[in-house]
Amino acid sequence: MTINWIHKFDNIQTKQVHNLMSNEWWCNKRTLAEVEKVMEGSNVLFGAVDANGKIVGFCRVLTDYVFKALIFDVIIEAPYRSTGLGREIITNVLNNPKLSEVKSFELYCPDKISGFYKNLGFCEYESKLLGYKR
Numbered sequence: 272m273t274i275n276w277i278h279k280f281d282n283i284q285t286k287q288v289h290n291l292m293s294n295e296w297w298c299n300k301r302t303l304a305e306v307e308k309v310m311e312g313s314n315v316l317f318g319a320v321d322a323n324g325k326i327v328g329f330c331r332v333l334t335d336y337v338f339k340a341l342i343f344d345v346i347i348e349a350p351y352r353s354t355g356l357g358r359e360i361i362t363n364v365l366n367n368p369k370l371s372e373v374k375s376f377e378l379y380c381p382d383k384i385s386g387f388y389k390n391l392g393f394c395e396y397e398s399k400l401l402g403y404k405r
């Protein structure tokens with residue numbers, strides 16, 4: 272399986288990310304304009320591109336480059352799941368030179384996915400998350 276990794280997305284690739292998001296429960300209501308804004312507003316983007324030039328994996332990171340990095344929207348396209356691509360995208364985040372000083376990588380995830388991240392060294396933090404919704 273030939274996969275290339277990219278950090279910059281053209282218009283077609285951004286639409287492909289929007290399409291990936293449209294199949295996932297937490298982000299399937301996002302418009303293309305929102306996805307464009309979210310990508311512009313993220314610090315580091317990760318895309319897996321298959322041999323046909325299609326985006327088949329994505330995640331994005333918000334960070335202060337020193338203390339914290341929040342990982343969002345980790346998605347591998349369904350036919351490519353269970354092939355190691357999910358592990359590769361998270362490993363790429365943890366090893367990215369721009370994020371080399373970051374002390375804590377954090378993410379939201381439902382219990383049923385937590386095993387995937389725990390396999391990669393993530394653990395549950397004791398501190399409780401507070402939120403303010405509007």
Ligand SMILES: CC(C)(COP(=O)(O)OP(=O)(O)OC[C@H]1O[C@@H](n2cnc3c(N)ncnc32)[C@H](O)[C@@H]1OP(=O)(O)O)[C@@H](O)C(=O)NCCC(=O)NCCS
Pocket residue numbers: 295344345346347348351352353354355356357358359379380381383384385386387388390
């Ligand atoms: C979760 C997801 C990113 C995993 O990617 P993937 O490419 O299927 O995972 P990999 O093939 O790299 O698996 C790596 C390891 O994690 C394990 N794993 C994969 N999904 C898992 C899950 N849901 N729970 C526990 N372990 C899991 C695999 O068995 C594998 O273990 P191994 O090293 O012992 O073989 C992918 O399934 C996905 O995109 N799901 C839909 C979107 C989603 O839920 N994203 C996460 C939001 S928090």
